[in-house]
Each structure stands twice: as structure tokens, then as C-alpha cells.
Amino acid sequence: MERLLITGAAGGVGAMIRNRLDHLAQHIRLSDIEAFESESVAAEVVQCDLGDAGDVMGLVEGCDGIVHLGGVSLEDRFDKIRRANIDGVYNLYEAARRHGVKRILFASSNHVVGYHPQTERLDATAPLRPDGLYGVSKCFGEAMANLYHDKFGIETALVRIGSCFAEPSDHRMLSTWLSIDDLVALVECVFRVPRLGCPVIYGASNNSATWWDNAGVGYLGWTPRSRSDDYRQKVALSAQRPLPDDPAAVYQGGKFTTDPIHE
Numbered sequence: 588m589e590r591l592l593i594t595g596a597a598g599g600v601g602a603m604i605r606n607r608l609d610h611l612a613q614h615i616r617l618s619d620i621e622a623f624e625s626e627s628v629a630a631e632v633v634q635c636d637l638g639d640a641g642d643v644m645g646l647v648e649g650c651d652g653i654v655h656l657g658g659v660s661l662e663d664r665f666d667k668i669r670r671a672n673i674d675g676v677y678n679l680y681e682a683a684r685r686h687g688v689k690r691i692l693f694a695s696s697n698h699v700v701g702y703h704p705q706t707e708r709l710d711a712t713a714p715l716r717p718d719g720l721y722g723v724s725k726c727f728g729e730a731m732a733n734l735y736h737d738k739f740g741i742e743t744a745l746v747r748i749g750s751c752f753a754e755p756s757d758h759r760m761l762s763t764w765l766s767i768d769d770l771v772a773l774v775e776c777v778f779r780v781p782r783l784g785c786p787v788i789y790g791a792s793n794n795s796a797t798w799w800d801n802a803g804v805g806y807l808g809w810t811p812r813s814r815s816d817d818y819r820q821k822v823a824l825s826a827q828r829p830l831p832d833d834p835a836a837v838y839q840g841g842k843f844t845t846d847p848i849h850e
């Protein structure tokens with residue numbers, strides 16, 4: 588690629604991967620609504636609110652690929668979610684269409700299927716069961732990606748990220764953890780595979796307690812290597828196991844299912 592754009596580059600995930608993707612493109616453009624400094628002098632930093640259509644049009648110009656991490660990442664008031672995750676995704680895809688972007692990795696979320704019980708194993712065909720307005724906004728993002736794939740041929744990896752942190756820190760994360768190394772490897776696969784399409788990919792490491800089945804995306808060549816199992820004992824010592832009827836132990840979305848609608 589000539590230029591890869593990474594949105595949400597100042598966020599938790601963005602900060603952990605933004606200087607590990609330099610080999611994928613000749614130029615890297617990092618963006619966030621927040622001001623931040625890049626560790627890499629070669630990367631260009633552009634401050635941009637995804638809710639501003641004109642600014643997003645300029646942000647995307649000259650890019651061939653996008654890793655789209657930017658947006659509201661927790662349950663919040665609908666007006667905030669709407670600006671970043673609904674208007675923002677529309678602005679991003681329209682800019683991608685106008686500027687000829689070929690491929691996008693969209694950071695979707697396990698919260699699009701959060702009301703499925705933990706006793707179910709889900710694949711890409713599982714019905715959407717969002718567990719809040721945040722989850723609904725990610726369903727919108729997935730739908731936008733499908734529309735722009737079918738109508739304009741823009742390919743998107745819909746990565747339903749589980750819990751992307753340095754380590755799993757509670758019992759639910761033993762099922763949902765995605766290591767940074769595995770995410771970086773997934774980004775590499777997404778931008779290297781000859782034909783991507785618009786697949787759903789569950790973003791989780793090689794955890795024996797997984798609820799998710801990625802059999803449909805074997806063609807990506809992604810083999811997650813980290814294992815939450817290696818942290819099982821540490822989690823048992825540091826985190827209290829939820830009671831069986833606790834939403835954290837009942838639903839795949841865990842405690843997000845208990846969030847109220849924020850007014």
C-alpha cells in the first residue's frame with residue numbers, strides 16, 4: 588500500500604498497534620479526535636473528528652487502506668455514539684468511496700452479539716443481538732461495510748473484537764481475550780490476502796474457552812497464537828469469579844447487558 592490510515596490511533600488499542608504496522612505501507616497516517624504525538628517520526632498525525640464530513644473527506648484522501656478503530660467504545664449517550672459511530676462511519680465510507688480506498692478493517696465488537704448466552708457457540712451467521720446502543724452502532728457499521736462492498740466493491744474485515752488488552756484480567760476475558768500480537772497478525776493478513784470480501788471475523792486469541800468459530804475465514808491464513816489459558820491461574824487469584832446468575836457469567840456481552848440507556 589501507498590498509504591495506510593489508522594483512526595482512533597490515540598486510543599487503548601491504537602496506541603498499542605500504531606507503531607507496529609509501518610511495514611504494511613510506504614506511509615502511515617494516524618488520526619484521532621484527541622491530540623497525541625507519534626513515536627514514529629515518519630508517521631503523519633492528523634487530528635480529526637469523525638463526525639465532521641468535510642474533515643473526514645480530507646483525512647481519507649490519498650489512502651489505500653484504513654484500520655478504523657476510532658469512535659465511542661463503551662455505552663454512552665446516543666448523541667455521542669451517533670456522531671462518532673454512525674455519522675462517523677458514514678463519513679468514512681463515503682470518503683473511502685470518493686477517494687478509491689480498496690480495503691478497510693472495521694473494529695466491530697462482540698457487543699453486536701452480546702445478548703447471546705455464553706453457552707452458545709457463534710459463527711459468522713449468528714443473528715445480531717446487540718447489548719446496548721454502542722452494540723447497535725457497531726451493527727450499523729457492519730451494515731454500512733456490507734452495503735459499500737456490494738455496491739462499490741470496497742472490501743472490509745468486520746472484526747468483532749472480544750477484549751483487546753495486554754492481558755486477560757477477569758473470567759469473561761478467558762473466553763474473549765485478543766492479544767496485541769494476534770491483532771497485529773490479523774491486520775497483516777487482512778491487508779495481504781488477495782481477495783478479502785466482507786467477512787465477519789471474531790477477534791479473539793487461541794483461547795480454549797472461546798465462544799466463537801472462525802472456520803469461515805480460514806482463507807485469511809490468520810492463526811492466533813496467544814492463549815488466555817496461560818493467564819488462568821493469575822486471573823483466578825486476582826479476579827473474583829462471578830456467580831452463575833451474574834450477567835457477567837450469563838451473556839457473551841457480560842456486564843454491558845446491565846448498562847442502562849444513558850440519558
Ligand SMILES: NC(=O)c1ccc[n+]([C@@H]2O[C@H](COP(=O)([O-])OP(=O)(O)OC[C@H]3O[C@@H](n4cnc5c(N)ncnc54)[C@H](O)[C@@H]3O)[C@@H](O)[C@H]2O)c1
Nearest residue numbers: 595597598599600620636637657658660671694748750751
Ligand atoms: N479494546 C477492546 O477490547 C475492544 C473490544 C471491542 C471493540 N473494540 C473497538 O475497537 C476500537 C478501539 O478500541 P479502544 O479500546 O482502543 O477504544 P478507545 O476508546 O480507547 O479508543 C477509541 C479512540 O477513538 C477516538 N474517538 C472517539 N470519538 C471520536 C470522534 N468523534 N472522532 C475521532 N476519533 C474519536 C477516541 O479519542 C479514542 O482515542 C473501538 O472502535 C472499539 O469500539 C475494542
